[in-house]
Amino acid sequence: MARTPAELVGANPGPSFEITMDGRPVTALPGQSVAAALWSAGILAWRTTRHTDRPRGAFCGIGQCYDCLATINGEPNRRACLVPARPGDVIITQEGHGHARLSV
Amino acid sequence: MPASASDPYDLAVIGAGSAGLAGAVTAAELGLSVALLDGSPQHGGQFYRHPAPSMGAARPEALHHDWAAFAELRRRLERSDVSHLSGHHVWTVTKEDHGPWAVHAVTGVDGTAERSVRVRARTVLLATGAYERQLPFPGWTLPGVVGAGGAQAMLKSGLVLPGKRVVVAGSGPLLLAVATSLAAAGAQVPAVIEASGYLGYARHPRALAANPHKLVEAAVHGAALLRHRVRLRTRSAVTEVHGTDRVEAVTVTRLDRDWRPVRGASRQIECDALAVGHGLAPQIELATALGCATRPVADGTSALALDGLQETSVRGLWAAGETGGIGGAQLARSEGELAGLAAAGRLYGHPVREERVRALQRRRDRMRAFADAMAISHAPAAGWTGWLTGDTEVCRCEEVTARSIREAVTDFGARDARTVKLLTRAGMGWCQGRMCGAAVACLAAREGAVEPPAERRPFAVPVPLSALASLDEPTGIRPDAAPGVDD
Numbered sequence: 001m002a003r004t005p006a007e008l009v010g011a012n013p014g015p016s017f018e019i020t021m022d023g024r025p026v027t028a029l030p031g032q033s034v035a036a037a038l039w040s041a042g043i044l045a046w047r048t049t050r051h052t053d054r055p056r057g058a059f060c061g062i063g064q065c066y067d068c069l070a071t072i073n074g075e076p077n078r079r080a081c082l083v084p085a086r087p088g089d090v091i092i093t094q095e096g097h098g099h100a101r102l103s104v
Numbered sequence: 105m106p107a108s109a110s111d112p113y114d115l116a117v118i119g120a121g122s123a124g125l126a127g128a129v130t131a132a133e134l135g136l137s138v139a140l141l142d143g144s145p146q147h148g149g150q151f152y153r154h155p156a157p158s159m160g161a162a163r164p165e166a167l168h169h170d171w172a173a174f175a176e177l178r179r180r181l182e183r184s185d186v187s188h189l190s191g192h193h194v195w196t197v198t199k200e201d202h203g204p205w206a207v208h209a210v211t212g213v214d215g216t217a218e219r220s221v222r223v224r225a226r227t228v229l230l231a232t233g234a235y236e237r238q239l240p241f242p243g244w245t246l247p248g249v250v251g252a253g254g255a256q257a258m259l260k261s262g263l264v265l266p267g268k269r270v271v272v273a274g275s276g277p278l279l280l281a282v283a284t285s286l287a288a289a290g291a292q293v294p295a296v297i298e299a300s301g302y303l304g305y306a307r308h309p310r311a312l313a314a315n316p317h318k319l320v321e322a323a324v325h326g327a328a329l330l331r332h333r334v335r336l337r338t339r340s341a342v343t344e345v346h347g348t349d350r351v352e353a354v355t356v357t358r359l360d361r362d363w364r365p366v367r368g369a370s371r372q373i374e375c376d377a378l379a380v381g382h383g384l385a386p387q388i389e390l391a392t393a394l395g396c397a398t399r400p401v402a403d404g405t406s407a408l409a410l411d412g413l414q415e416t417s418v419r420g421l422w423a424a425g426e427t428g429g430i431g432g433a434q435l436a437r438s439e440g441e442l443a444g445l446a447a448a449g450r451l452y453g454h455p456v457r458e459e460r461v462r463a464l465q466r467r468r469d470r471m472r473a474f475a476d477a478m479a480i481s482h483a484p485a486a487g488w489t490g491w492l493t494g495d496t497e498v499c500r501c502e503e504v505t506a507r508s509i510r511e512a513v514t515d516f517g518a519r520d521a522r523t524v525k526l527l528t529r530a531g532m533g534w535c536q537g538r539m540c541g542a543a544v545a546c547l548a549a550r551e552g553a554v555e556p557p558a559e560r561r562p563f564a565v566p567v568p569l570s571a572l573a574s575l576d577e578p579t580g581i582r583p584d585a586a587p588g589v590d591d
Contacts, residue, residue, distance in 0.1 A: 005263035005289040010162030011155065029263075031156025036262025044247035044266065044350055044377075051503045055349060057247050059500070059539075061254030062150060063143065063214065064235045066534030067500060075216075081258070082214040084145075084156070 017087035021046065028085035035061070035068050035080040038091070046070045046080065050096040070094050106137045112204035113139045113187070115447050116225035118194050118390065121149020122433040123425025123440035124231030125177040130444030131229075132184040134454055139223050140181075141192040141209055143565075147181070148174060149233055150253065151433045153260040167260050167285055169321065173437065192221060193565045197228060197390050197421075205420065210571055220571035227420050227447045230391055230408075231440060232564075234384040234426035237405065237542050239274075239484060240498045240506070241491050243345025243354075244380070252282045252381035265291045267377030271354055273297035273342040276383040276482040280325040280336075286379065287332035294335065294373055297356055299363055299382070299488070301338040304481030311473040317434075318474055343370065343491040345378060354378055357491070364487030383482055384430045385542065389561040391427065394418050401429050403479035404542065412465060413446035414439055422447060431475035438468045489546060498547065499540040501533020509547045521545040536561050 006013070014030040021043055028037035035058040038046060045055035047069050058081045059067040068080040070091050076098025080091070106113055113136075117128040120142035128140045140147075148154055152174040154164040165171030181188065193215035198206045204224045211217040236253040243249070250258075250266045252274055258264055269292045272283040283296045305312060312319065329336060337356065343365055344355040358369035386407045392398065397409040397417035407429035414422045422443040425436030442464045448454045492498075494507035512518040512527040521537075521544045524530055530544050531537030537544070 003290045005167075005259055005265065006159075008166045008289050009155065009159075009164055009263065010166075011263060012160035012162065014158045014160070030158035032159075032262045032264070033258075036258055036264045039258060039262070039264040039266060049503055054245060054503075055247050056245065056500075058250065058258065059254055060236060060251045061257035062235065064535060065251075065254075065500065065539050069534070078216065079214045082143075084213060 019085050019087070019089040019091060021091045022093055026091075028089075032085050033081050034070065034072060034078075034083050034085045034089065034091060037085045038080065045093075046091060047094045048096065069098065071098055112224035112226050113137045114225065114451055115139075115227050115229060115444075116141065116205065116207045116223050117229045117231060118142075118197070118207065119149065119231035119233055119425070120144070120147035120188070120190070121231060121233050121425060121436065122151055122174070122177070123233075123427075123436035123443075124149070124229065125181060126437040126440030127229045127231060127422075127424055127444040127447075128186050128440075129177060129180040129184055130441045131448055132186045133180070134444070134448040134452075136448055136451065138184075138186045139189055139207075139225060140186050141189045141194055141207060141223065143191065143193040143215070145190050145213065147178070147188065147190070150257060153257055155261055155263055159263065161263075166288070169281075170433065173433070177437070189221070189223070191217070194390065195563050195565045195567045195571075197394060199394070199420075208571075208575075210565065210567060215565050216568070218568065218570065220574055226451060227422070229440070229443050229447065230388075230416070230421065230423040230427055231425050231436070232387045232390065232427055234386050234430055235538055236381040237383045237385045238380070238539050239382045239488055240496055240540070240543050241341070241343055241345070242493050242496045243347070245497050245500055246345050246347055246351055247349065248347065248351030248377045249345055250377065250379055252279055252379040253384070254381075255377075255379035256282045256285055259285055259289055263289075265289060265377075266379065267351070267375065268292060269294060269375045270377040270379055271295055271297065271342065271373055271375045272379045273354070273356075274381040274383075275299040275484065276381070277322070277478060278381060278384070280322070280329065282379055282381075283334050284325050284328040284332075287328065287334055293332060294375060295356070296329065296334055296336045297340050297342055298336065298338045299341045299359055299484070300482045302481070305477055308473075308477035308480075311477040314470045315474040341365070341488070341491060342378060342380065346372070351376055351378055360487065361485070362487035363485035364490045382484055383479075384426060385538075386427050386429065388423075388427050389564045391416055391418075391421065391423060392560050393562060393564075394421065396421065396423075399429075401479050402476060403430070403483040405430070413461075414443035415446060420450070429472070429475060430479065431471055435468060435471040435475065438464050438471070442468065484546075486546070498543050499528075499530035499533065499537075501535055501539070502529040502531075504528045504530040504540075506547065509544060513548055518548055521548050524548045534566075
C-alpha cells in the first residue's frame with residue numbers, strides 16, 4: 001500500500017529545488033504550487049489576518065477563498081494555491097492586507 | 105478556429121472540466137469553431153485535477169474514478185481544433201444587441217498577468233462547476249482546518265497532505281471520496297463525520313434503482329474505508345477545533361434530526377488536520393449577472409434554471425454540469441454533450457441526431473433524479489447554528505463573528521444576507537461571500553427558512569483597474585494577444 005501521495009501515483013518528478021519561506025529553505029517539486037510546497041514542508045500558515053493577526057494558510061485549495069494569500073517575490077496578495085513554485089522564490093508571511101508599506 | 109481572426113468563434117466554452125470538455129469536443133466535431141477558456145493551466149476541472157506533467161505521475165488515475173472517460177475526452181480534444189485558452193480567468197460575459205457575445209478574461213496562473221483578453225463568440229456554454237459550501241464552527245479558522253474538497257484538490261495536483269492524521273467532516277458523498285483518497289495516499293483517517301445519515305436515500309428507491317453505478321461507487325468507497333479502518337460516524341458534527349497555532353484535536357458531537365448538537369454527547373478525537381465541507385454550491389455568477397433565471401435546489405443552494413437542451417433563460421447561453429445543480433462528472437459529461445449538440449443545432453440547423461439527444465436526455469434525467477435525492481439527504485438542517493459560539497468567525501475574510509451577525513439581525517433589524525453584509529461587512533472581503541454566504545443567509549433568516557444567498561457578483565474574479573480602463577479601447581489584435589483572440 002502506498003505510504004505517500006507520490007508513491008500512490010508513481011510520481012517521478014524532475015529535480016527538486018529550493019524556495020524560502022520567511023528565510024527558511026523549503027524544498028519544492030517542479031509543478032507544485034507554492035501552497036503545496038509549503039504543505040509538504042509541514043507549513044500550514046503564511047498569512048496573518050488584518051484585524052486579529054491570526055495565522056491562515058490554504059483552505060479551499062482551488063483559488064476561491066483567498067485565505068492562502070502570500071507575498072511572493074515582493075508581490076503581495078498572490079494566491080499561493082494557484083501560483084506554481086519556481087526555483088529561488090522568496091515567500092514572506094503576508095501581514096494584513098499586504099500593503100503596510102503604503103500606510104493605507 | 106474561426107475562418108478569419110476578426111470573426112467571432114461559433115462557441116465559447118467557459119470551464120474545461122467534464123461538462124466543458126464534453127461540450128467543446130462535441131461542438132468542434134460538428135464543425136463549430138470553439139474557444140475553451142479555463143483559469144487552470146491544465147484541463148480536467150476539479151474532478152480530474154491532476155499533477156503537472158513535470159511531476160511525472162505514472163498512475164494519475166490512482167487518485168480518480170473513471171479516468172478512462174477523461175482520457176477519452178482529452179484524446180478528442182487533442183484531435184480537434186478547439187482553441188484551448190488555459191490560464192484565462194473569465195470575469196464577465198457581455199452581449200451587445202444583435203452582436204456576438206464578448207467573454208472577458210484576465211490571464212495568468214492567478215489572473216494577475218496584467219493582460220486582458222476579449223473572446224467574441226456567437227454562442228456561449230457556461231461550465232464553471234462549483235465550489236465547496238462551508239458552515240462555520242468554533243475554531244474553523246485554525247491552520248490545519250482545510251476544505252474537504254480543498255484537501256483533495258491539493259492532493260490531486262500537488263501530491264501533498266495537510267497532516268498525518270486527518271479527520272474528515274461535514275456532509276455529503278464527497279466526504280467518502282475525500283477520506284478514501286487521503287487514506288490511499290498514506291494519511292491516517294480516524295473518522296468520517298457526517299451530519300446527515302445515509303438512510304435518507306432509501307426514501308428515493310426509484311432514483312437508486314435507476315443509478316446502480318452510484319451504489320457500486322458507494323460500495324467501493326465503503327470497502328476502502330473498511331480496509332483503511334476509517335470509522336464512519338453519521339448524525340454527528342465537529343463542533344469545536346482545539347489547538348493554538350494549529351489543529352491538535354476536534355470535538356465531535358452527536359446531532360439530533362435537526363442538526364442540533366445533543367448535550368453531553370461529545371468526544372474528542374486527536375488529529376493534526378481536519379478536512380471539512382458541507383456539499384458544493386454551483387458557481388453561477390457569470391450567468392446571474394446576465395439575468396439568467398435560477399432554481400432553488402433541495403440542499404439550499406441556487407442552480408441555473410435550464411431547458412431540456414441545457415439552455416439558460418437567456419437565448420444563446422447554455423450551461424452544463426454543476427452550474428445546473430450538483431450531480432457529478434458523469435452527469436456533467438452528458439449535459440456538456442447535449443449543450444454542444446444544441447448549440448450546433450441552433451447555429452447551423454444541424455439535423456442534430458435526435459436519437460442521441462433523446463438518449464442523453466434520458467441519462468441526464470436519471471442522474472438528476474439521483475442528484476436530487478442526494479441533495480435532500482444531505483441538506484443542512486437549521487439546527488446547525490446551535491454549534492456556533494458568539495466568538496465564532498463566520499466571515500473568514502472580514503473576521504466577522506456570529507455575535508456581530510446576530511446583533512445585526514436582533515438589534516438592527518437585518519432580515520437578509522445583503523443587509524447583514526452592509527451592517528457588518530460579512531461577505532465583503534476577498535472571496536465576496538463564497539465561503540460565508542450560505543451561513544450568513546441562514547443566520548439572517550433567524551434559523552427559519554434557509555434563503556439561498558444572493559449569487560449576484562458583478563465580477564466573477566478580481567479584475568485590475570487597468571482591465572476595466574482598457575474596455576473602451578477599440579477592438580483590435582494586440583501584439584501580445586493569443587492567436588485567434590482579439591483585444
